[in-house]
Amino acid sequence: MKNQSCFSIILFLTLLAACASETPVQPEPPEKIIEQPAEPGVSVQEESRLSRHVPGQWSDLTGWQEDDLRSAWQAFLQSCHVLKNQPLWQQTCTAAGLLQPADNGSLRNFFENNFTPYQVIGSDGSDEGLITGYYEPLLHGSRRPSERYRFPLYAAPDELLIIDLGALYPELKDLRLRGRLDGRKVVPYYSRAEIMNNPAMLDGHELLWVDDEVELFFLQIQGSGRIQLNTGEIVKIGFADQNGYPYNSIGRILVQQGELSLDKASMQGIKQWGQQNPDKLPALLQQNARYVFFRELPGDLTGPIGALGVPLTAGRSIAIDPRSIPQGAPVFLATTWPNSSRPLNRLMVAQDTGGAIKGGIRADFFWGYGPEAGNQAGKMKQQGKMWVLMPHGYTAPQLAQQ
Numbered sequence: 001m002k003n004q005s006c007f008s009i010i011l012f013l014t015l016l017a018a019c020a021s022e023t024p025v026q027p028e029p030p031e032k033i034i035e036q037p038a039e040p041g042v043s044v045q046e047e048s049r050l051s052r053h054v055p056g057q058w059s060d061l062t063g064w065q066e067d068d069l070r071s072a073w074q075a076f077l078q079s080c081h082v083l084k085n086q087p088l089w090q091q092t093c094t095a096a097g098l099l100q101p102a103d104n105g106s107l108r109n110f111f112e113n114n115f116t117p118y119q120v121i122g123s124d125g126s127d128e129g130l131i132t133g134y135y136e137p138l139l140h141g142s143r144r145p146s147e148r149y150r151f152p153l154y155a156a157p158d159e160l161l162i163i164d165l166g167a168l169y170p171e172l173k174d175l176r177l178r179g180r181l182d183g184r185k186v187v188p189y190y191s192r193a194e195i196m197n198n199p200a201m202l203d204g205h206e207l208l209w210v211d212d213e214v215e216l217f218f219l220q221i222q223g224s225g226r227i228q229l230n231t232g233e234i235v236k237i238g239f240a241d242q243n244g245y246p247y248n249s250i251g252r253i254l255v256q257q258g259e260l261s262l263d264k265a266s267m268q269g270i271k272q273w274g275q276q277n278p279d280k281l282p283a284l285l286q287q288n289a290r291y292v293f294f295r296e297l298p299g300d301l302t303g304p305i306g307a308l309g310v311p312l313t314a315g316r317s318i319a320i321d322p323r324s325i326p327q328g329a330p331v332f333l334a335t336t337w338p339n340s341s342r343p344l345n346r347l348m349v350a351q352d353t354g355g356a357i358k359g360g361i362r363a364d365f366f367w368g369y370g371p372e373a374g375n376q377a378g379k380m381k382q383q384g385k386m387w388v389l390m391p392h393g394y395t396a397p398q399l400a401q402q
Contacts, residue, residue, distance in 0.1 A: 051324040051360030053118035053388060053396040061117055061387055062334040063345025069107040072330070072347040075313035079328040079349055082308055089328075092391040111347075115389040117332065118396060120324065122360035129361025131335045133380030134222050134319065134354075135373040136304050141210035141227040141235075149209035149230070151216050154202050156241040156293040160189055178244030189243040193286035207294055208235065214274035217250075217285055218267060220292035223354070224304030226369065236297040238305050245289035247356050253287055267378035290355075303368075306352030314368025319352035324360045325388050326350065333363060335384030338376050350388075361386055 058064055080093035092114050099110055121127055142149040159180045165172040179186045190201060208227050210216050219225045223239040251265035259277075260269055274281045297304070303311035306319070308327050318331060325331060327350055334345045348365070357364050365380060367373035390396075 050321060050358075051120050051122055053390075054121055055396070056117050056119050056387065058112055058117060060119065061332045061345075062385070063343060064332060064347075065108075067346050069104055069111070069347055070102065071313060072316045072349060073102055073107050075316040075349040075351065076330055078310040078313070079308065079330075079351060081310055083328045088391055088394060111330070111389060115330070115391060116394065117387040117389055118394075120361050120386040120388060126361065127385055128383045129359055129363075129386070131333070131363050131365060131380065131382045131384040133338065133365045133367050133377035135367045135377040136369040137215065137219055137222055137225040137374055138370065139210045139212065139215050139219060139225060139227050140230075141208045142230045143208060145206075145209045148211050151210050151213050152199065152202075152206040153208045153210065153216065153219075153227075153237065153294050154195075154205045155207050155295060157202060157205050160241060160243070160293075161186065162241070178242070188245070190291075191243065191245055191286075191289040192291045193289065195243075195291055196282060196286055205293075207237065207296060213281060213285070214271050217288075218271070220290075221247075223292065224297075234299075236299055236301060236304070237294045238297045240293045240295040242293065242355070243289075243291040245291070247290045248288040250284050250288055253284065267374070306366075308351040310351060312351055312366050313349070314366060314373065316346070316348055317351045317366040318348045319354045319357045319364035319366070320350045321358050321360070321362050322353055324362070325386070326390070327353070330389040331363070332387040332389065333365075333384055334386075335365075335382045338379035338382065344382075347389075 077096060080089070080096055083089035084093040095114065096110070099106065119127060120129075122129060141153075145152070161177075161179050161181065163177040163179070163186075165175045165177065177186075178189055180189050181187075195202060208229075210219075210227065225237060227235045227237060229235060251260070251270050254260040254270065254273060255262050255265050260273060274284075301311050303313060303317075306312045306317060307322075318333065320327075320331070329350050331348045331350050332346075333348045334343070336342055337344045348363070352364070352366065354364055361384075363384065363386065365377075367377045367380075
């Protein structure tokens with residue numbers, strides 16, 4: 001069925017190409033760190049329900065009574081800037097905005113009185129899934145290229161087409177293609193290898209230049225970051241778009257080639273390998289065809305902008321698969337600290353997504369900004385359980401046939 005859908009979508013390309021530049025769509029998110037297999041070339045998103053939501057009791061949530069909810073509350077209020085326009089959330093978000101004082105006891109009472117916790121159960125019946133981490137890195141760069149600052153960050157090119165198939169075919173809602181025009185044909189956009197080997201094709205789209213190719217690669221995976229310029233200025237940048245190719249894990253490639261052991265194939269281990277093997281690095285990076293484009297963000301943002309369109313909160317925002325968890329919803333997460341059995345149980349808010357965050361029970365934990373956040377994010381690959389908190393009146397969807 002998947003291959004038939006992809007084939008049908010490709011048949012639509014020529015008919016829809018003329019519509020692509022006229023219908024602006026929300027760009028898809030970056031991938032984060034875990035890869036997923038996909039068809040080569042122009043990518044699509046497939047809409048299906050990946051989990052079922054089973055109503056439970058507050059006593060089911062491991063560590064609920066011990067969590068300090070105040071920072072999660074601020075994150076939830078950010079979500080309400082978007083959710084308040086949806087009928088299901090209007091009453092709850094209005095009441096949240098009026099809650100005073102917002103101490104820990106009153107917050108717990110608010111959630112228990114206005115929400116029902118639904119445990120997320122995967123399509124295979126499991127109640128646990130993979131929890132990884134991401135963060136906002138700091139790179140060093142310049143607004144002008146030089147011998148030191150040689151590696152460009154690009155803005156989204158004008159020729160990049162985003163084709164929203166749902167505009168004409170409701171059954172293909174949320175399926176989007178990326179490509180470019182070659183004469184009268186729509187073809188896949190340039191791959192990472194093509195961009196790296198012929199950077200002249202993106203002349204004029206440079207935002208900034210940085211001094212480290214490996215850090216730039218991981219910036220594309222994280223999706224947002226900060227650049228400290230040689231003038232001392234710090235520029236915030238965020239995800240703008242991507243070229244439509246599936247993500248291919250370079251960590252997995254290094255393990256398969258015997259360059260790294262599995263336990264060393266973390267973000268930190270890959271960076272160290274790149275520093276030790278600069279001659280091999282370009283060929284390795286080019287095996288991940290996906291390429292991310294950026295935009296400069298206002299300097300006064302409290303955090304990077306997630307897929308929901310609101311700033312992320314360190315330690316309280318997660319990226320999820322929206323086919324399993326509604327964007328903006330509070331989610332109670334029961335997992336462990338990176339490389340540890342120490343419990344990490346806290347209320348999170350689903351405010352981001354990622355091209356590689358796929359699955360019924362799947363989350364990427366946003367650790368925030370700086371070296372310690374990067375250290376935790378790079379090590380995090382834990383098992384965890386999730387409960388999505390939904391307002392009264394919510395009807396849990398049926399699990400689609402897989």
